[in-house]
Amino acid sequence: MIVTRRGVLTAAACLTGAAVVASLMRSGTGGFKSTMTTLFWVGEPFDADNDFIPNDVSYWDNQWQLSFGGVDDPEHRNGYWPAEFKPNENPFYVALPFGEFESESGNELRADALSVPWYRAGLSPLLKNHWVVINRGDRTCYAQWEDVGPFEVDDFAFVFGSVKRPRNTFDAKAGLDVSPACWQYLRMDDNIETAWRFVDAADVPPGPWTEIVTASGNNRPSGVA
Numbered sequence: 001m002i003v004t005r006r007g008v009l010t011a012a013a014c015l016t017g018a019a020v021v022a023s024l025m026r027s028g029t030g031g032f033k034s035t036m037t038t039l040f041w042v043g044e045p046f047d048a049d050n051d052f053i054p055n056d057v058s059y060w061d062n063q064w065q066l067s068f069g070g071v072d073d074p075e076h077r078n079g080y081w082p083a084e085f086k087p088n089e090n091p092f093y094v095a096l097p098f099g100e101f102e103s104e105s106g107n108e109l110r111a112d113a114l115s116v117p118w119y120r121a122g123l124s125p126l127l128k129n130h131w132v133v134i135n136r137g138d139r140t141c142y143a144q145w146e147d148v149g150p151f152e153v154d155d156f157a158f159v160f161g162s163v164k165r166p167r168n169t170f171d172a173k174a175g176l177d178v179s180p181a182c183w184q185y186l187r188m189d190d191n192i193e194t195a196w197r198f199v200d201a202a203d204v205p206p207g208p209w210t211e212i213v214t215a216s217g218n219n220r221p222s223g224v225a
Contacts, residue, residue, distance in 0.1 A: 031197040031198065032135065032195040032196065032197045033158070033164060033175070033195065033196060033197065034164075034193050034194070034195045035158075035165070035166060035174065035175030035176050035193060035194070035195075035196070036172045036173055036174040036175065036176075036191055036192070036193055037134075037136075037174060037175075037176045037177070037178055037188070037191065037192060037193065037194040038150060038172055038174040038176070038177055038178070038191050039074060039177070039178060039179075039180065039183050039188070039191075040055060040095060040147075040149070040150070040177040040178070040179070041055065041071070041072040041073070041074055041179055041180050042055060042056070042058075042064055042065050042068045042070075042071060042072040042093075042179075043055060043056055043065045043068075043070065043071030043072060043073075044071075055147075058146060058147040058148075059099045059147055059148035059149075059153065060099075060125065060127075060128040060146070060147070060148075060218045060219065060220060061128075061146075061216070061218070061219040061220075062219060062220060062221050063219060064146075064147075067088060067089060067216060067219070068087055068088060068089050069085050069086070069087045069088040069089070070082060070084060070085050070087075072087070072091060072179060072180055073180075074180035074183065077180065077184065079208075080092070080180075080181040080184060080185065080208045081181075082180075086212075087212060088212075089146070089212065089214040089216065090143070090144050090146075090209065090212050090213055090214040091179060091180070091181040091212065092141065092142065092143040092144065092179060092181045092182055092185070092208065092209035093143055093144050093145070093146035093147070093178075093179045093181075093182075093214070094132055094134070094143045094144070094145055094146070094147075094176060094177060094178050094179065094182065094196075095145070095146070095147035095148055095149040095150060095176070095177035096132075096145055096148065096149075096159050096175075096176060097148060097149055097150065097151070097152035097153065097154075097155040097158060097159060097166055097167070097168060097175065098112070098127070098148065098152075098153065098154060098155055098156050098158075098159040098160065099127070099148040099153045099154070100112075100113035100116070100126050100127055101113075101220070104220075104221070105220060105221040107220075109126075110154065110156075112154070112156040112160075113126060115156075115160065116160060117160070117198075118130075124217060124218065125217050125218050127145060128145065128146065128216075128217070128218060129144050129145065129146070129214050129215065129216075130144065130145045130198060131143070131144055131145075131198070131199045131200065131201055131203075131204050132144075132145060132196050132197065132198055132199060133196065133197060133198075133199045133204075134176070134178065134182065134186065134194050134195070134196045135194060135195045135196070136186040136187070136188065136192070136194045136195075137187075139185065139186045139187060141178075141182050141185045141186050141209070142199065142204050142205070142207060142209045142210075143178065143179065143181075143182050143209060144209075144213070144214050146214060147177070149177055150168055150170070150174045150175070150176075150177045151168045151170045151174075152166065152167050152168050155167045155168070155175075158175055172191045174191065176194065176196055178194075181208070181209075185208065
């Protein structure tokens with residue numbers, strides 16, 4: 001996605017936020033954040049409803065629609081899959097508003113990225129494909145992180161820190177975008193708050209989200225692997 005970028009957080013603030021998240025992840029006691037949640041999809045048309053952001057590409061894959069296999073049309077479904085084809089990648093995917101790279105085509109990491117709880121030197125992809133769990137009422141859905149947004153790319157404090165609300169001020173002020181499969185599984189029919197947190201792949205239970213698991217690396221314009 002191509003959106004307006006904001007200033008990078010200070011390294012000290014990032015380290016503090018990341019330490020909090022890492023502690024929660026280690027203890028298994030929480031880390032859930034409630035946020036307004038909106039629908040997006042691979043191949044979504046870019047217009048005023050999404051601030052003219054194209055979704056045939058993603059932050060990590062400049063051929064996202066091709067990689068996925070087509071348009072993930074929310075109106076025409078075959079169960080949790082698009083009606084016209086079997087997707088090549090997991091139809092359970094989300095966008096969160098932090099991307100690890102300094103530029104749209106380079107491979108230099110932001111200072112904040114070094115404070116991602118699971119960061120280690122040489123790990124690639126660092127964020128793409130990581131799992132999240134999403135709760136809405138009595139429904140629990142698992143999904144993989146496949147794009148950056150909504151409408152922000154450097155909101156480390158919300159994604160990994162202790163800030164409870166995202167920076168995004170556009171429209172619904174959402175902090176999480178979910179795919180049609182997630183939307184359907186959570187029985188959503190409008191923008192609404194859900195609660196999400198990161199989860200390790202080993203802790204993801206079998207479900208429709210494990211029928212196809214995305215394992216592809218970064219495919220950015222520079223060819224970062």
